[in-house]
Amino acid sequence: MTQKTLGLIHTSATLVPVFDELCKRHLPDVKVFNIVDDSLIKNTIACGELTPQTSKRVVGYANAAEDAGADYILFTCSSIGPAVETAATLTGVPVLRVDQPMADQAVLAGKRIGVVATLSTTLEPTSDLVKRRAAVAGKEIELVSRLCEGAFEALMSGDAATHDDIVAAALRQLSQEVDVILLAQASMARVVQRLSEVEKKVPILASPPLAMEYLAGVLK
Numbered sequence: 001m002t003q004k005t006l007g008l009i010h011t012s013a014t015l016v017p018v019f020d021e022l023c024k025r026h027l028p029d030v031k032v033f034n035i036v037d038d039s040l041i042k043n044t045i046a047c048g049e050l051t052p053q054t055s056k057r058v059v060g061y062a063n064a065a066e067d068a069g070a071d072y073i074l075f076t077c078s079s080i081g082p083a084v085e086t087a088a089t090l091t092g093v094p095v096l097r098v099d100q101p102m103a104d105q106a107v108l109a110g111k112r113i114g115v116v117a118t119l120s121t122t123l124e125p126t127s128d129l130v131k132r133r134a135a136v137a138g139k140e141i142e143l144v145s146r147l148c149e150g151a152f153e154a155l156m157s158g159d160a161a162t163h164d165d166i167v168a169a170a171l172r173q174l175s176q177e178v179d180v181i182l183l184a185q186a187s188m189a190r191v192v193q194r195l196s197e198v199e200k201k202v203p204i205l206a207s208p209p210l211a212m213e214y215l216a217g218v219l220k
Contacts, residue, residue, distance in 0.1 A: 070093055
């Protein structure tokens with residue numbers, strides 16, 4: 001049996017060690033390489049949306065990863081999700097957006113689904129994905145989206161504590177309104193550890209570990 005190769009494409013260098021750790025845990029026999037370009041997310045935030053130019057570059061990175069020998073490609077950023085789905089139709093190997101396994105699990109978990117994000121450019125693509133995965137599953141859902149105003153700006157200015165406080169408050173409030181919560185950004189996952197078991201009234205899902213569990217199943 002030949003060893004499989006996974007190509008990871010990131011929009012932030014900070015995600016490399018996060019996924020490196022997850023790969024070691026879930027995919028110990030899979031070869032992994034990383035491509036990083038933070039201009040993909042910076043341009044998307046600056047423009048307030050995913051532009052055709054950025055989408056074209058996302059497709060280019062998928063093709064580059066395939067050329068580099070990837071048997072499977074994972075894009076680790078939710079904000080460029082729609083472009084990742086386009087790339088999947090133009091690439092000769094499977095391409096996965098990091099939040100799809102999370103969306104599928106949320107649809108299974110309940111009818112009222114909450115989505116939390118610190119960026120509107122991530123909130124919309126993730127919310128849209130959940131709606132479409134629910135349609136694929138033939139299930140009617142109610143979606144409650146919550147943007148954590150000011151949290152991303154705080155994180156970018158080096159004030160992680162304020163970011164965490166804003167996100168934690170949103171999670172506490174939303175957990176009283178829905179059956180399951182999705183974190184639209186991987187950077188929010190550490191905030192969940194701050195919540196007490198009592199405050200975690202519903203499952204709170206983060207995309208990186210769920211994506212890795214999914215890949216562990218398909219890359220066997």
